[in-house]
Amino acid sequence: MTAAGGPDFVPPSERIAVFDNDGTLWSEQPIYTQVAFALDRVRALEPQHPEWIDRQPFKGVLSGDLSTVSASGEQGLLELIAATHANTTTDEFAGIIRDWIATARHPSTGRLYTDMTYRPMVELLDYLRRHGFKTFVLSGGGVEFMRPWVEEAYGIPAKQVIGSRAKLRFEYRAGGPVLLRLPAIDLVDDKAGKPVGIQQVIGRRPIAAFGNSDGDFEMLEWTTAGPGPHLGVLVHHTDAEREWAYDRTSPVGALARGLDEAGDRGWIVADMKRDWNVIFSPQRPAVARHQE
Amino acid sequence: MTAAGGPDFVPPSERIAVFDNDGTLWSEQPIYTQVAFALDRVRALEPQHPEWIDRQPFKGVLSGDLSTVSASGEQGLLELIAATHANTTTDEFAGIIRDWIATARHPSTGRLYTDMTYRPMVELLDYLRRHGFKTFVLSGGGVEFMRPWVEEAYGIPAKQVIGSRAKLRFEYRAGGPVLLRLPAIDLVDDKAGKPVGIQQVIGRRPIAAFGNSDGDFEMLEWTTAGPGPHLGVLVHHTDAEREWAYDRTSPVGALARGLDEAGDRGWIVADMKRDWNVIFSPQRPAVARHQE
Numbered sequence: 001m002t003a004a005g006g007p008d009f010v011p012p013s014e015r016i017a018v019f020d021n022d023g024t025l026w027s028e029q030p031i032y033t034q035v036a037f038a039l040d041r042v043r044a045l046e047p048q049h050p051e052w053i054d055r056q057p058f059k060g061v062l063s064g065d066l067s068t069v070s071a072s073g074e075q076g077l078l079e080l081i082a083a084t085h086a087n088t089t090t091d092e093f094a095g096i097i098r099d100w101i102a103t104a105r106h107p108s109t110g111r112l113y114t115d116m117t118y119r120p121m122v123e124l125l126d127y128l129r130r131h132g133f134k135t136f137v138l139s140g141g142g143v144e145f146m147r148p149w150v151e152e153a154y155g156i157p158a159k160q161v162i163g164s165r166a167k168l169r170f171e172y173r174a175g176g177p178v179l180l181r182l183p184a185i186d187l188v189d190d191k192a193g194k195p196v197g198i199q200q201v202i203g204r205r206p207i208a209a210f211g212n213s214d215g216d217f218e219m220l221e222w223t224t225a226g227p228g229p230h231l232g233v234l235v236h237h238t239d240a241e242r243e244w245a246y247d248r249t250s251p252v253g254a255l256a257r258g259l260d261e262a263g264d265r266g267w268i269v270a271d272m273k274r275d276w277n278v279i280f281s282p283q284r285p286a287v288a289r290h291q292e
Numbered sequence: 293m294t295a296a297g298g299p300d301f302v303p304p305s306e307r308i309a310v311f312d313n314d315g316t317l318w319s320e321q322p323i324y325t326q327v328a329f330a331l332d333r334v335r336a337l338e339p340q341h342p343e344w345i346d347r348q349p350f351k352g353v354l355s356g357d358l359s360t361v362s363a364s365g366e367q368g369l370l371e372l373i374a375a376t377h378a379n380t381t382t383d384e385f386a387g388i389i390r391d392w393i394a395t396a397r398h399p400s401t402g403r404l405y406t407d408m409t410y411r412p413m414v415e416l417l418d419y420l421r422r423h424g425f426k427t428f429v430l431s432g433g434g435v436e437f438m439r440p441w442v443e444e445a446y447g448i449p450a451k452q453v454i455g456s457r458a459k460l461r462f463e464y465r466a467g468g469p470v471l472l473r474l475p476a477i478d479l480v481d482d483k484a485g486k487p488v489g490i491q492q493v494i495g496r497r498p499i500a501a502f503g504n505s506d507g508d509f510e511m512l513e514w515t516t517a518g519p520g521p522h523l524g525v526l527v528h529h530t531d532a533e534r535e536w537a538y539d540r541t542s543p544v545g546a547l548a549r550g551l552d553e554a555g556d557r558g559w560i561v562a563d564m565k566r567d568w569n570v571i572f573s574p575q576r577p578a579v580a581r582h583q584e
Contacts, residue, residue, distance in 0.1 A: 090491055159495055168491055170484035176517040177487070177517055179487055192462035195462045195471055202450070218469070222462070
């Protein structure tokens with residue numbers, strides 16, 4: 001594919017690879033990292049919100065009773081996200097994320113979340129970049145939640161991060177203009193939203209896509225429907241000892257249709273237990289040499 | 293700014309420059325090029341739309357009476373845009389634009405529109421890229437209208453084009469999945485929409501911004517409000533002989549507040565008549581050596 005004049009040659013400008021984040025580049029169990037952030041943020045903001053103590057889903061978070069949080073359903077989750085993600089400026093929010101990701105630890109492994117990125121995938125990102133690819137994160141998670149740390153973790157610059165996003169409003173404060181994060185969704189970058197996010201930001205069909213759940217199905221479908229060489233890969237979580245084992249019925253990262261159709265569609269299924277010698281990245285890997 | 297260790301050093305990842313398109317990188321008189329495309333497209337689609345012959349604003353376009361088109365106002369323009377820009381797939385639309393831009397000619401100069409790009413600006417884009425900048429187009433015009441030709445015209449890849457955009461829908465056709473352009477606006481990338489577009493796509497504040505109208509005011513304001521070295525430049529259309537002379541009262545590309553406040557804000561006003569030895573790029577300049 002990189003051999004100029006060869007039958008499968010792809011010019012560098014078309015070497016675009018997209019990667020889902022949760023469950024593809026780092027762990028997503030037992031809850032998405034961004035949900036862990038939202039829960040921590042409710043606890044941090046409690047002193048400014050005395051009204052939360054008697055109101056679900058905040059009450060459940062503050063009392064440690066996450067079953068009531070789950071019971072509050074999608075409406076409850078949206079309330080949590082709005083209360084913890086909105087009504088800050090983009091600069092303030094980036095600072096909050098930077099502080100949190102530098103110190104928060106995973107509940108069962110005790111590792112920093114950025115130390116739960118997958119070493120084979122970080123090596124793959126680096127390998128693709130060495131061969132002239134631009135690498136993009138394409139996540140259902142929030143774009144502003146990822147940007148502050150993906151550059152160091154994956155070697156992917158902020159402008160190559162696509163995710164769900166809040167509506168923004170340009171407004172004036174005493175210190176100058178700001179962009180305010182509003183409590184309203186502008187794009188849900190999951191399922192059929194992923195090809196939309198690709199087109200909006202990249203404007204060109206990728207030739208390689210890497211995912212792990214049925215939320216990534218349309219991303220792989222769009223990528224591998226293109227003309228010329230292309231690659232679709234699903235990471236299958238099969239290692240209950242070193243990571244987690246889950247697929248069809250998991251409340252987080254369910255993978256069913258992808259498993260059923262991967263063979264017919266020519267997608268590769270990477271079996272974490274069988275195929276990966278090492279799961280997690282060493283602490284703070286030096287991956288930043290070959291960016292983009 | 294590029295001297296490592298110097299007081300004004302900016303790391304390459306922060307060297308981001310944004311350029312308005314219409315009136316900043318190419319001519320916008322007597323009507324925006326995208327409007328010229330829409331008018332041509334109505335004429336091309338006429339055989340499939342017999343109902344247009346009696347209906348404004350289409351009737352005016354088809355009979356060459358543009359005064360009635362103007363009289364149809366914003367509603368008429370939106371109808372024209374929807375009829376000529378929507379209900380095609382993104383791939384089909386890119387092909388339509390590619391065909392049109394390769395042959396359509398400016399009504400008064402007779403040049404290809406891509407030969408009405410400004411040579412000093414194309415040289416500036418190249419100069420900035422030689423010094424480690426990433427260059428972005430940031431236009432009120434449609435992102436999918438620009439992407440098919442900006443790479444050749446400006447050396448800017450599709451993924452660094454930000455513009456107004458239609459809502460997209462991922463759907464299935466007999467030949468495979470497509471992204472359908474819907475007759476609904478997703479972002480108007482003008483005025484306060486420009487900082488929003490910057491944040492959505494780049495995720496980082498630029499340090500240099502180049503515009504020509506009050507639609508670029510917030511883009512320059514946001515860029516030059518950042519900490520560290522920054523640059524804001526307005527192109528002032530002052531040359532009625534070699535191009536056009538217009539500013540405060542022009543129906544296209546009005547520039548009033550920018551002229552009034554440039555001095556206080558430290559923005560540079562480039563006077564086309566006084567400062568530019570050459571206006572237009574030669575036919576098909578070889579600018580693609582230093583991309584991005």
